[in-house]
Amino acid sequence: MVAVMSAMSPFxxxxxxxxxxxLASRYTDLNPSGRALVGCxxxxxxxxxxxxxxxxxxxxxxxxxxxxxxxxxDLWAAAKGLKPAIExxxxxxxxxxxxxxxxxxxxxxxxxxxxxxxxxxxxxxQEYHAALSQHPSVVEWWEGRGFDEGLxxxxxxxxxxxxxxxxxxxxxxxxxxxxxxxxxxxxxKYVLPKKEDLPAGYRPLFVPGRxxxxxxxxxxxVDALALSALGYGxxxxxxxxxxxxxxxxxxxxxxRIYVLPDADEEGRKxxxxxxxELYPKAMxxxxxxxxxxxxxx
Amino acid sequence: xxxxxxxTADLFAAEGEEAREILEGLKDKAQDALSLAVYEAxxxxxxxxxxxYFKERELPLIMRLEDPGERQAxxxxxxxxHNLGVKNLQSALTAAEKQAEEAAESRVAEEHEGEDARDxxxxxxxxxxxxxxxxxxxxxPDILLRVAQDMERLGHIGEPNNKRLAFTCAVSAxxxxxxxxxxxxxxxxxxxxxxGIVLSLVPPELVIERSGLSAKALFRTDMELKGKVLYIQEVxxxxxxxxxxxxxxxxxxxxxxxxxxxxxxxxxxxxxxKEDPTVVVQTTTRIHLHHENDTRVFPIFIDESSAxxxxxxxxxLQEAEEGDVGVEERADTVPKKDRANRPGKAA
Numbered sequence: 001m002v003a004v005m006s007a008m009s010p011f012x013x014x015x016x017x018x019x020x021x022x023l024a025s026r027y028t029d030l031n032p033s034g035r036a037l038v039g040c041x042x043x044x045x046x047x048x049x050x051x052x053x054x055x056x057x058x059x060x061x062x063x064x065x066x067x068x069x070x071x072x073x074d075l076w077a078a079a080k081g082l083k084p085a086i087e088x089x090x091x092x093x094x095x096x097x098x099x100x101x102x103x104x105x106x107x108x109x110x111x112x113x114x115x116x117x118x119x120x121x122x123x124x125x126q127e128y129h130a131a132l133s134q135h136p137s138v139v140e141w142w143e144g145r146g147f148d149e150g151l152x153x154x155x156x157x158x159x160x161x162x163x164x165x166x167x168x169x170x171x172x173x174x175x176x177x178x179x180x181x182x183x184x185x186x187x188x189k190y191v192l193p194k195k196e197d198l199p200a201g202y203r204p205l206f207v208p209g210r211x212x213x214x215x216x217x218x219x220x221x222v223d224a225l226a227l228s229a230l231g232y233g234x235x236x237x238x239x240x241x242x243x244x245x246x247x248x249x250x251x252x253x254x255x256r257i258y259v260l261p262d263a264d265e266e267g268r269k270x271x272x273x274x275x276x277e278l279y280p281k282a283m284x285x286x287x288x289x290x291x292x293x294x295x296x297x
Numbered sequence: 298x299x300x301x302x303x304x305t306a307d308l309f310a311a312e313g314e315e316a317r318e319i320l321e322g323l324k325d326k327a328q329d330a331l332s333l334a335v336y337e338a339x340x341x342x343x344x345x346x347x348x349x350y351f352k353e354r355e356l357p358l359i360m361r362l363e364d365p366g367e368r369q370a371x372x373x374x375x376x377x378x379h380n381l382g383v384k385n386l387q388s389a390l391t392a393a394e395k396q397a398e399e400a401a402e403s404r405v406a407e408e409h410e411g412e413d414a415r416d417x418x419x420x421x422x423x424x425x426x427x428x429x430x431x432x433x434x435x436x437x438p439d440i441l442l443r444v445a446q447d448m449e450r451l452g453h454i455g456e457p458n459n460k461r462l463a464f465t466c467a468v469s470a471x472x473x474x475x476x477x478x479x480x481x482x483x484x485x486x487x488x489x490x491x492x493g494i495v496l497s498l499v500p501p502e503l504v505i506e507r508s509g510l511s512a513k514a515l516f517r518t519d520m521e522l523k524g525k526v527l528y529i530q531e532v533x534x535x536x537x538x539x540x541x542x543x544x545x546x547x548x549x550x551x552x553x554x555x556x557x558x559x560x561x562x563x564x565x566x567x568x569x570x571k572e573d574p575t576v577v578v579q580t581t582t583r584i585h586l587h588h589e590n591d592t593r594v595f596p597i598f599i600d601e602s603s604a605x606x607x608x609x610x611x612x613x614l615q616e617a618e619e620g621d622v623g624v625e626e627r628a629d630t631v632p633k634k635d636r637a638n639r640p641g642k643a644a
């Protein structure tokens with residue numbers, strides 16, 4: 001685990017190590033509501049009388065009253081009157097006894113730029129999510145895939161302004177380093193963020209929820225969202241080609257990895273390659289998604 | 298009839314929360330790569346095939362196990378499952394372990410030598426012993442004979458002409474005059490074994506290995522193709538890429554323009570360009586490739602005669618008796634060609 005931590009930015013490390021719900025409960029009373037914990041907004045400038053502050057299990061909070069959102073560092077910065085940047089991260093690390101790796105001035109600068117970029121993407125996916133109200137046909141499309149209002153809100157699923165594509169934040173452990181567009185008609189179905197547009201310079205795994213032992217590994221983003229909605233830990237490759245960085249990320253995940261292939265030739269071949277590359281960590285599940293007898297009628 | 302469920306997104310859409318029951322069942326049925334490989338091994342009657350299968354498919358997986366005790370346990374399980382002699386498998390495992398150990402030691406040594414030393418390891422400096430050895434090898438009039446002999450020592454039996462042809466094709470991209478091979482034989486006849494040995498003599502940074510390619514993969518890849526060997530293990534599964542491969546082989550470069558969407562949603566035309574020369578190594582169980590591709594390649598037919606099978610069997614028996622190619626010998630053989638291919642276009 002030490003190796004994982006040292007490869008992360010201070011902000012990522014704090015997201016992994018500091019429990020957002022525990023931190024938030026210092027400033028507001030939280031009660032379960034669906035998949036989130038809800039309380040009055042603790043932002044010093046928001047006099048929230050009706051609980052509108054939601055804490056999600058992915059380590060992200062959102063206030064539906066004042067639109068304030070972020071992670072543990074943002075919450076700590078607001079509570080302590082610090083800028084939500086490296087100073088707040090270092091202060092939070094001191095409070096929770098988290099040893100952050102030595103960070104050079106250049107690395108700090110890079111981490112902050114990356115954080116700003118991710119904040120911009122997060123703001124944009126929130127706009128896309130809000131735009132769903134203008135496009136009932138896309139809401140219907142999401143509903144048809146089992147993503148009700150609660151799940152759309154949880155994952156910030158949305159629609160592009162022109163209504164031609166559904167949008168999915170490129171979730172990676174609570175961060176949004178890009179946006180995936182899923183065309184409702186035409187090919188290719190998915191328009192992915194370009195490698196050079198991603199803050200890390202490569203396409204990481206798509207991890208819509210928390211990392212935990214015994215995660216599933218799948219091809220598609222919607223596959224991963226579905227499993228996360230069911231409460232499973234899951235990562236998606238975003239196709240059949242597993243890049244080297246994704247492979248390294250997978251090797252560092254805790255416990256076994258269960259690969260769920262798409263039930264087609266390409267999917268089976270890719271999944272087989274993955275379990276070989278990840279042996280002995282990965283296990284291949286058979287792509288038998290039909291209930292026995294359901295399609296024989 | 299309900300819609301076919303082909304992935305977990307479909308499953309969730311169809312079953313909602315009930316999908317958990319199916320997913321837990323799939324987890325229970327999950328198998329690791331080695332169990333799958335053991336299950337798919339050739340029949341027990343095919344001892345030769347089983348031994349080769351062990352070395353090519355099962356041994357690399359066993360080597361990923363960190364615990365030597367676990368490796369031994371798995372080795373014995375496999376010997377029992379395939380009805381093979383433990384001694385033969387043990388010999389292969391010991392050789393692989395020694396090779397891995399040496400490779401690890403070499404990596405550590407290289408890391409300590411620093412960046413300059415690593416560069417020096419890639420390209421021999423004029424005046425050094427390595428440079429002299431590389432040039433002496435390149436000037437050798439019977440270089441192809443020596444290559445074939447080295448491949449024999451690395452475990453590829455017979456077929457001297459195929460060895461020379463394949464090596465010539467492999468280094469032709471670096472030389473700037475690509476010769477495109479296609480390798481034909483029945484399944485398990487040794488097509489990929491031949492290329493595995495040939496490409497072990499080529500610097501790894503010059504080899505791109507793929508099990509399959511989609512239609513536009515070569516246009517869009519971030520990999521540098523110039524001077525490289527693109528090794529596609531089976532043509533089956535890469536039919537969509539036949540056109541791209543044909544253009545690469547004929548025109549010497551790939552240029553593809555597409556309209557793509559920017560992160561902000563606006564459309565723009567993007568030109569993807571890839572430069573040759575690239576040697577595309579294809580293996581197939583078919584007699585011919587696509588008819589238009591077939592005219593651009595130099596076919597290599599693997600010897601599937603009973604005499605060749607007899608030579609392989611004899612070699613395996615001898616190997617079982619005397620042990621595999623020594624680690625030191627293998628280490629000495631591979632870097633020799635590796636060095637020789639790095640000075641420039643002389644190869």
